[in-house]
Every structure is written in structure tokens, then in C-alpha cells.
Amino acid sequence: SSSGSLAGRHVLITSGPTHEPIDPVRYIANRSSGKQGHAIAAAAIAAGARVTLVSGPVALGAPAGATTVQVQTAEEMLNAVRAALPADVAIFCAAVADWRAASPADEKIKKTGDGEKPQLELVENPDILKTIAHMKTGRPNLIVGFAAETENVIAFATRKRRNKGADWTVANDVSTHTGVMGGDRNRVHLITETGVDSWPEMSKREVAETLIARISALLHDKARR
Ligand code: C5P
Numbered sequence: 001s002s003s004g005s006l007a008g009r010h011v012l013i014t015s016g017p018t019h020e021p022i023d024p025v026r027y028i029a030n031r032s033s034g035k036q037g038h039a040i041a042a043a044a045i046a047a048g049a050r051v052t053l054v055s056g057p058v059a060l061g062a063p064a065g066a067t068t069v070q071v072q073t074a075e076e077m078l079n080a081v082r083a084a085l086p087a088d089v090a091i092f093c094a095a096v097a098d099w100r101a102a103s104p105a106d107e108k109i110k111k112t113g114d115g116e117k118p119q120l121e122l123v124e125n126p127d128i129l130k131t132i133a134h135m136k137t138g139r140p141n142l143i144v145g146f147a148a149e150t151e152n153v154i155a156f157a158t159r160k161r162r163n164k165g166a167d168w169t170v171a172n173d174v175s176t177h178t179g180v181m182g183g184d185r186n187r188v189h190l191i192t193e194t195g196v197d198s199w200p201e202m203s204k205r206e207v208a209e210t211l212i213a214r215i216s217a218l219l220h221d222k223a224r225r
Contacts, residue, residue, distance in 0.1 A: 004048020037093030133165030
């Protein structure tokens, strides 16, 4: 059996973007490299956890030792998350598209030549984090959300923690000047029920390791009480 601070625990992680088809060649997506989510999966494996990584389309390899489920759309991601439960800890790192095309076209949408623009009707995607956080039975003991903001980072992320029903929110400033998106470094604030912890800038790998260490500490603390 595995050893480590998360031995015997199942950690479920979403990572990457989702792709919502408009037609066979076009899609709606958010910018997301998957680097932070994949790093968290690697850190959880290193801590001895059983890890399920539900990932949207990314250019990264699957972390060794994780069960990786590849999905395209938000609906597929929600289904894969449900199928992976129960989990002790769920960390929602994916940049899920908020909307999808109401009825994706079966064939490539063609330009008409007379300048007429296609009308794209959107419908809202399910909020995966919110759905899982509000489960009446089988809710993971600890649910961690991410909040990518470009202004009022802590205020917006604090509100998001409450609105979504997450236990913790990891807030990061992704304004263009920070280079966080697609980059290897991150500066985050961990928002819990009791307050805000602002961590120094570090690599995404170090953010992952620090987060996993905090989670291990919480679970061990809970077990002792
Ligand atoms: O509302 P916003 O997209 O900023 O919330 C970010 C958090 O919610 C992230 O943890 C993200 O993975 C999660 N989320 C989700 N499903 C959605 C939208 C966001 O799980 N449809």
C-alpha cells in the first residue's frame, strides 16, 4: 500500500479548458494551459493519494500514476466528475466555458459572401463546482475552487467561495501583465472560512505542493479531533 500524507485518500481534480463546439471545426473555450491543475495532480500523487484527473484538451502529458479522463465539453466534464465520485477531496482547477452553442451545426458554417453574420445562440453550461458542492449525499469532505480574476481579486474570490459553496478558494490575478496564464509561475491567495492567506509568488509546482500540504494538514487535524 502507498505511504504519504494523503495515503488512502481519493483526490479528484479538474484541469484545463473545455471546448464547446460551434460546428465541426470551431469551438468556444477559455484560455487555460492546464499547468496548475496537472501540477496539483502530480503533487497529490507524490503525497500518496489516489488521483483522478478530469482534463479538458491540453498540450500536457497525463501525470504518471493518475487515472486521467479526457473530456471536451463542460457536460462531459461534469459526467466524468460524477462518475469518479466518491472522493475525499475535489479540486476544481478547470477553466470551464460558461456558455455553449445551443445547437452546434452538423456541417461547417459557411460565409455567405454578402456579409451576413451567423447568429450564435448560447446556453449556460452547468457549474461543475457548484453542482458537486451542493450534493446532499456523497459530497467530498473538502472542495477547493479556483478564481481567476483580473481586478478586486480577493473581494471577488471571497464572494465566489460563498456563492459556489466551496470550502476553499484559491484566488489568482490573471491580468495580462502578470504572465500567470500559460506561464510557469503563480501568486495566489488561499481563501477559507476563517480568512485569507496570501502566498508569495512561486512556481505552479510549488503552489501545488503548498496546497496539497495544507490539505493534508487539514485532514490530519480533522482525524485527530
Ligand atoms: O465563476 P468562475 O468560472 O470564475 O469560477 C471558477 C471556479 O468554478 C473554478 O474552480 C472552476 O473550475 C469552477 N467552475 C466549474 N464549472 C463551471 C464554471 C466554473 O466547475 N461551469
